Amino acid sequence: MSKSRETCRGLSFLPLLAAACLICLACVAAFGAAFASEKKLDIGREATAEEIAGWDIDIRPDGHGLPVGRGTVKQGEPLYVERCAACHGEFGESAGRWPILSGGNGTLASHDPVKSVGSYWPYASTIIDYIRRAMPFGASQTLTNDELYAITAYVLFLNDIVTSEDFELSDKNFRTIKLPNEPNFFDDDREVAEKAFWRTDPCMSNCISGDAVVTGRAKVIDVTPDPGTGPKVE
Amino acid sequence: MTDRHASRRDLLRAGLATGGLLVAGAAGAGPQKGNPANQPPNVPDWTRNLGEGVAVRSYGKPSEFEKDIIRRDVEWLTASRESSVSFTPLHALDGPITPNGLCFERHHSGIAEVDPADYRLILHGLVDKPLIFTLDDIKRMPRVNRPYFCECAANSGMEWRGSQLNGCQYTHGMVHCVMYTGVPLKTLLDEAGIKAKAKWLLLEGGDSAAMTRSLPLAKALDDVLIAYRMNGEMLYPENGYPVRAVIPGWEANMWVKWLRRIEVGDQPWHHREETSKYTDLLENGKARRFTYVMDPKSVITSPSPQAPLNHKSGFTVLSGLAWSGRGKIGRVDVSLDGGRNWRTARLDGPVWDKALTRFYYEFDWDGRELLLQSRAMDETGYVQPSKAELRKVRGVNSIYHNNGIQTWQLHTNGEVENVEIS
Numbered sequence: 001m002s003k004s005r006e007t008c009r010g011l012s013f014l015p016l017l018a019a020a021c022l023i024c025l026a027c028v029a030a031f032g033a034a035f036a037s038e039k040k041l042d043i044g045r046e047a048t049a050e051e052i053a054g055w056d057i058d059i060r061p062d063g064h065g066l067p068v069g070r071g072t073v074k075q076g077e078p079l080y081v082e083r084c085a086a087c088h089g090e091f092g093e094s095a096g097r098w099p100i101l102s103g104g105n106g107t108l109a110s111h112d113p114v115k116s117v118g119s120y121w122p123y124a125s126t127i128i129d130y131i132r133r134a135m136p137f138g139a140s141q142t143l144t145n146d147e148l149y150a151i152t153a154y155v156l157f158l159n160d161i162v163t164s165e166d167f168e169l170s171d172k173n174f175r176t177i178k179l180p181n182e183p184n185f186f187d188d189d190r191e192v193a194e195k196a197f198w199r200t201d202p203c204m205s206n207c208i209s210g211d212a213v214v215t216g217r218a219k220v221i222d223v224t225p226d227p228g229t230g231p232k233v234e
Numbered sequence: 235m236t237d238r239h240a241s242r243r244d245l246l247r248a249g250l251a252t253g254g255l256l257v258a259g260a261a262g263a264g265p266q267k268g269n270p271a272n273q274p275p276n277v278p279d280w281t282r283n284l285g286e287g288v289a290v291r292s293y294g295k296p297s298e299f300e301k302d303i304i305r306r307d308v309e310w311l312t313a314s315r316e317s318s319v320s321f322t323p324l325h326a327l328d329g330p331i332t333p334n335g336l337c338f339e340r341h342h343s344g345i346a347e348v349d350p351a352d353y354r355l356i357l358h359g360l361v362d363k364p365l366i367f368t369l370d371d372i373k374r375m376p377r378v379n380r381p382y383f384c385e386c387a388a389n390s391g392m393e394w395r396g397s398q399l400n401g402c403q404y405t406h407g408m409v410h411c412v413m414y415t416g417v418p419l420k421t422l423l424d425e426a427g428i429k430a431k432a433k434w435l436l437l438e439g440g441d442s443a444a445m446t447r448s449l450p451l452a453k454a455l456d457d458v459l460i461a462y463r464m465n466g467e468m469l470y471p472e473n474g475y476p477v478r479a480v481i482p483g484w485e486a487n488m489w490v491k492w493l494r495r496i497e498v499g500d501q502p503w504h505h506r507e508e509t510s511k512y513t514d515l516l517e518n519g520k521a522r523r524f525t526y527v528m529d530p531k532s533v534i535t536s537p538s539p540q541a542p543l544n545h546k547s548g549f550t551v552l553s554g555l556a557w558s559g560r561g562k563i564g565r566v567d568v569s570l571d572g573g574r575n576w577r578t579a580r581l582d583g584p585v586w587d588k589a590l591t592r593f594y595y596e597f598d599w600d601g602r603e604l605l606l607q608s609r610a611m612d613e614t615g616y617v618q619p620s621k622a623e624l625r626k627v628r629g630v631n632s633i634y635h636n637n638g639i640q641t642w643q644l645h646t647n648g649e650v651e652n653v654e655i656s
Contacts, residue, residue, distance in 0.1 A: 040425055043374050044357075047366035052358050055495050058436055058446060060503050087313070097313040099510075109519030113631050115510065120521075123504045130506040133444035134343060137317075140442050185513065188525045194627055197529075202567070202609065202617045204576045212572025212605050214643060216654035218397035218539075224404060225308055 057141070059129035063175045066128075070170035071150025073157040077165075079147055080154045083136045092116070092158040102158040108184070118159030122182040124174070128152040266544075295335075300326075305336060308404060311392070316344035317443075319386065321407030324533070325541040328553065330583050330590045331381070332410035334465050339472045340386055340408070343442035346492040350476045355422075355460075359436075359498035362427030369476050372460060375417040380459065380482070381589045383557045385409040385528050387485035387512055390636040394625070397652040400539040405640060405652060406531075409557070411590035414480050416461030419454045422496070432498045436505075437479050440494035447488045448502035449481065453526075457482045460493065483559030483588040484526040485634070487512050517629030528559035530618050531637040532566055532593070532610035543648035547601030554579070556591045558612035563591040565611045570597070572605030572641060572655045573620060579608070604644040605655060621654070 059065040081090065089095050092102030104114025113120075117127060132148050134140050143151070153169035156162045161177065162169075169177070218224065272278035296303065305320040312318035322338040339345075350369045358364035386408035392398045399405050428451070435454050439445040449458070459480040462469055469475040474491030481488045487507055502508070502524075514522040534554040537543045543550065556563045562585050567576040579593040593608070610618040621638035628635075643653045 041375060041421070042425075044365040044367040044371045044422075044425060047356050047358055047364040051354075051366060052356060052364060055356055055438075056358070056497070057444065058438070058497060058503055058505070060499070060501065062501065064499070097311075108515060108521075109517065111631075113515055113519075115515070117510075120515075121510050123509065126504055126506055126509050129503070133438075133446070134442070134506075137314075137343065138442070140343065140444065184520045185509075185523045186520060188522055188527075190522075190525065190527075190529070197617060197619050197623075198615045199617045200615055202576075202611065204567070206574065207576070208572075208574055212574065212655040214605075214653045215656050216396040217643075218400045218652035221396075221398055223308075223310065223398060224400040224539075225306060 057129075057132055059125050059132065061123040061125045063125070063171070066125075066171040066174055067132075067145040067148070068171050069145030069149050070168055070172075071146045071148070071153055072168045073150075073153045073162065073165045075146075076150035076152070076154025076157070079151050083139075083143075084151065087137060092155065101155055108181075116159065117155055118161060118179070120181050121179055122185050124152070124156065124161070124177040124179055127155055128174070303336070305339065306403060308392075308399070317342050319388075319408060321403045322410050323403045323540075324407050324409075324535045324555065325402050325538045327535070328592065330411055330555075330586070330592050331465065332412055332590075334412065334467055334470055334473075337384075337410035337412065337464070337470070337473055338386070338408045340486065341441070341443075341472070342445050345471050346439070346441040347471055348440060348476060348492055353476050355477060355493060356495045357422055357426050357498075358495075360429040360432040360500065361423075361498050362429065365422070365426045367422070369462070372417055372462060372477060375421055377415055377417055378459070379413055379415050380457075380480070381411060381413045381584075381586050382480060382482045383409055383411040383528075383559075383588060383590045384480075384486045384489055385531075385557070385559075387487060387525070387528070387634040390531075390638070390640075391633045393621075393638075393640075394630045394632060394636055397654050400652050402533050402535050402538045402640070403540060406533040406555075408486070409555075409590070411557070412464040413466070414459055414461040415463035415466070416459035416480060419458040419460055419479070419496075422460060423454065423498075426498075428498055431500045434499050434502050436495075436497040436499060436503050437488070437490040437493060438495040438497070439474075439490045440492040444494075445490055445507065446503065446505045447490060447507055448505065449479075449488060451498075453481065453484070481526075483528060483561075485512065485528055488526065512634060514628070514632040514634050517631065525635055528557070529635065529637045530556070530558035530560065530563070530610040530612040530616045532556035532608040532618060533640050534568070534606050534608050534642055537606070537644055537648070537650045538642055539650045539652055542650050543599075543644065545599075545648065546646070547599050550597055550599040552579075552595040552597070552606065554593050554608050556581075556593055556608070556610035557589065558610065558614075558616065559588060560616060561613040562587050563610060564613045564615075566591075566593040567609045567611070568593075568595040569607040569609070570604045573607050573609075573639065576609065601646060603646055605653070606642040606644055606650075607639050609639055 087095055087098035088101050094100035100116050102116050102118055104116045104119035107114045128148055149169045303323050303326040307320045320339045322336055353369045355367045389408035390405055393405055433451050435449045437447050437449055461480045462477050477493045478491045479489050479493055514525050532554055534552055536553045556566045566579040568579045569576050579595040581591055581593050583592050585591050618639055624638040641653050641655050642650045644650050
């Protein structure tokens with residue numbers, strides 16, 4: 001097609017061929033129309049059930065994707081201590097700047113909110129899904145399904161969501177687990193709640209009375225990396 | 235000949251050392267003095283001698299004298315480099331496009347080094363026919379070129395409670411803007427045929443975090459791209475090589491890198507990055523979720539703490555960036571007195587939809603201390619709020635989506651610092 005277009009461009013000063021050019025353009029239009037239709041490209045091939053199963057690891061709050069398996073709090077404890085505690089702390093309290101898993105109940109409206117599984121996360125399925133896809137850090141997708149349930153059960157225990165060490169979590173009872181903060185999430189409503197930020201005529205002069213006063217300086221906190229130094233190579 | 239080259243190299247080395255010192259010293263403002271032996275009436279070494287030939291630098295990189303213009307991180311922010319962020323040096327760039335090697339990085343479990351021969355994308359779930367694509371398959375499809383900004387929802391997140399970091403690289407550097415080449419996601423969905431019940435998609439990365447986000451189907455059918463090139467080159471590994479999602483105007487966490495799987499479903503997945511993270515905690519303890527759109531925002535990139543003025547007064551060009559996840563930038567205003575009075579800046583270069591837009595404001599600086607601000611307005615009429623206005627409706631615990639107006643204090647010696655004002 002591009003070849004015929006070039007031919008047209010090169011010879012279009014000849015009236016006869018100019019007419020041919022119009023035909024070319026018609027061709028282009030026709031091709032464009034066919035292209036815009038829903039006609040399939042027939043690129044790619046059907047994925048096999050086996051291929052999908054190898055990568056399909058997601059789990060949803062409604063139980064979609066839960067693997068067959070089970071594990072108790074008691075079974076989860078040694079696994080957690082061995083595979084998780086170095087970063088998340090023995091009781092989920094976090095080591096250093098690694099994510100905290102437990103505690104923080106009642107802090108969300110405070111000046112220092114602690115967003116743990118128990119205090120903040122809305123769904124238990126998020127725990128098992130994330131452990132299954134991304135944990136342990138640096139050795140992801142190495143846990144067995146039973147280990148996933150056992151560690152998840154232990155994390156729920158650390159958060160007092162389940163209280164017995166004999167509690168067994170499985171794909172059968174998973175949907176009965178509810179996290180307390182679920183009702184405190186709401187969908188994005190900025191276009192309504194922050195409607196005032198849409199202004200047709202923003203103020204241009206004497207917008208605030210009095211001179212501006214500096215009330216804070218980044219240099220006082222002094223946490224900016226030094227200029228001229230690159231990242232450390234580890 | 236050998237001697238001459240050796241001496242040339244020595245001189246070059248000496249020059250570099252001097253240059254390096256001067257660059258480091260630039261933070262204290264004032265013009266660079268350089269080496270008088272290279273300045274008129276003397277003829278510098280680079281004029282007397284042959285330089286390196288072609289293809290010695292088979293893949294070009296910036297001058298040695300620009301070696302400090304790099305992505306930087308803030309070590310105390312995160313627990314490890316594999317789950318961390320590095321920032322674009324916005325203060326040292328101009329125009330609307332970010333060079334590939336300087337685009338900010340955010341990884342959750344490090345960079346996946348994907349062999350393109352083994353790359354596969356699986357599309358399944360509520361579809362008529364589950365499909366698997368190779369990279370060649372994706373490259374065979376009709377493609378488009380679109381420039382978009384990509385901003386982390388946590389950009390400026392460290393500034394909610396007050397000025398913390400001295401430099402727009404750190405306060406605003408989790409944004410970049412490149413020209414993507416890719417296939418509309420709709421093309422792939424049409425190939426598979428989506429079922430009537432379909433409402434949501436799950437995008438999943440092939441990295442060690444298998445990063446996932448839920449994406450509303452309506453957005454997927456609108457303007458989402460399955461991209462494999464940035465600024466003409468194949469994506470860089472740190473930006474998702476060989477294939478990433480491009481979700482125009484929406485928070486960067488959704489732009490899943492090393493994309494390996496798309497599942498079509500009828501409800502959101504509520505995964506870690508859309509529950510524990512990337513939800514906006516308000517003052518009353520309730521949290522806003524699915525806050526995808528990046529609201530209008532702007533920042534003055536020069537002068538700024540890392541880009542001080544080297545003159546004491548006179549003609550001055552103030553330069554900055556503005557962007558909106560809701561559409562095109564309509565206007566940018568600039569204030570020299572901490573938001574008391576505003577002048578409209580000049581937009582220069584292309585004003586693309588959901589892309590970085592460059593603005594300039596030229597003025598005659600009288601050498602006095604100034605409080606510099608910029609205020610973006612987009613085509614929907616949204617006006618970038620002050621930090622006080624934003625804190626009033628969100629509190630200071632949100633972490634994400636801080637698009638408040640930034641204030642830089644320009645001192646009489648040309649130095650600039652990040653300040654809060656009343």
